[in-house]
Amino acid sequence: MELQFLFEDPIKEIQELSPGYSGHASDVWLVKTLSQEFVVRASRLKEEPNNDFWWGCKNTFGIDPRNVFALENVNDTLIKISSIPIPKVMNKGKTTREYVVVEKLDGQVVSSFIGQPSSVLESLGEGLARIHQLREDFAGNPSGSFRISLDDFHHHLSRCAAELVSRFHSDNEKITVMLPKVTEIISSLPHPEYSTFVLVDIDPSQFLANEKEITGLVDTEAYVVAPRELDFIGLEYILDEQSAKDFKIGYEKVLSIPDLSKVRFPYRYFYRLLSVQGDVDLDEWLGYKVLF
Numbered sequence: 197m198e199l200q201f202l203f204e205d206p207i208k209e210i211q212e213l214s215p216g217y218s219g220h221a222s223d224v225w226l227v228k229t230l231s232q233e234f235v236v237r238a239s240r241l242k243e244e245p246n247n248d249f250w251w252g253c254k255n256t257f258g259i260d261p262r263n264v265f266a267l268e269n270v271n272d273t274l275i276k277i278s279s280i281p282i283p284k285v286m287n288k289g290k291t292t293r294e295y296v297v298v299e300k301l302d303g304q305v306v307s308s309f310i311g312q313p314s315s316v317l318e319s320l321g322e323g324l325a326r327i328h329q330l331r332e333d334f335a336g337n338p339s340g341s342f343r344i345s346l347d348d349f350h351h352h353l354s355r356c357a358a359e360l361v362s363r364f365h366s367d368n369e370k371i372t373v374m375l376p377k378v379t380e381i382i383s384s385l386p387h388p389e390y391s392t393f394v395l396v397d398i399d400p401s402q403f404l405a406n407e408k409e410i411t412g413l414v415d416t417e418a419y420v421v422a423p424r425e426l427d428f429i430g431l432e433y434i435l436d437e438q439s440a441k442d443f444k445i446g447y448e449k450v451l452s453i454p455d456l457s458k459v460r461f462p463y464r465y466f467y468r469l470l471s472v473q474g475d476v477d478l479d480e481w482l483g484y485k486v487l488f
Contacts, residue, residue: 199236202289202297205229221250221261222417226300233300234286235414238293239264248364252470253396256356257335257420258342264294270338270419271298274393277330280323280403281412303404303411309435312405314442317435319409321446328424328451331390335422338393346388349423353466354382360469370478371469378465385458388423395419397472398430425454429463432487433473440487453488460486 209228225236239262268285283298335349336342365371396418404412468481
């Protein structure tokens, strides 16, 4: 049993946990020992990241899904600042790849934020705002081993966007035609005021909830250090008017909502280059409803 080396107690049962979509970068298991239940995570990637999402994340922010041990630093930081429960890393181990053992949190995986009780969205808003209270003066990865100064962030983002188009989207005419306009807009953007922890692939499936509140944020591998506006760009694709209204109530207990008007268009374009919600037509993606 490949996971037994991570535990002192004998393993009774292993259940594979699927995020509900194909192409995910991690293997996740629910492991039941004689005394407890745990969750174990490992990366599926063996080679350098070579899809638009993970190549983009590595080159823009310096995160690599193969570095699973990095989750300990991310989760330990989040535990200190988040009102949403974050699983503590209980153990780590390495064979041909890195494994982390984390505590199992209560709650059910959220399939959609739309139609949830208002209190669930308010707890999500407050939780993300508390995370956004963390202020950094660079963009990059949470460990700080990859750093871009905020003065250079938009120039760096522009370079990465051009490389993403060249590598992964050169056959998509809408995307290639739009690149010069986006590059020009990015060059005129003001420097971000500060950066914080941002979940690039923010999605309901990363969260647990009960009928009243969010009870866990369990998939933290795509956390980067970046302007908080990016979290709001991602949220506009997974909320509707009512859920966004409830989210705002929770968020504004802690922080004000940022102004997205200048960055929405270029940041949306960049997120489409990463395919954060899949292969969506560019016009549809850029024309998505404005919620914040």
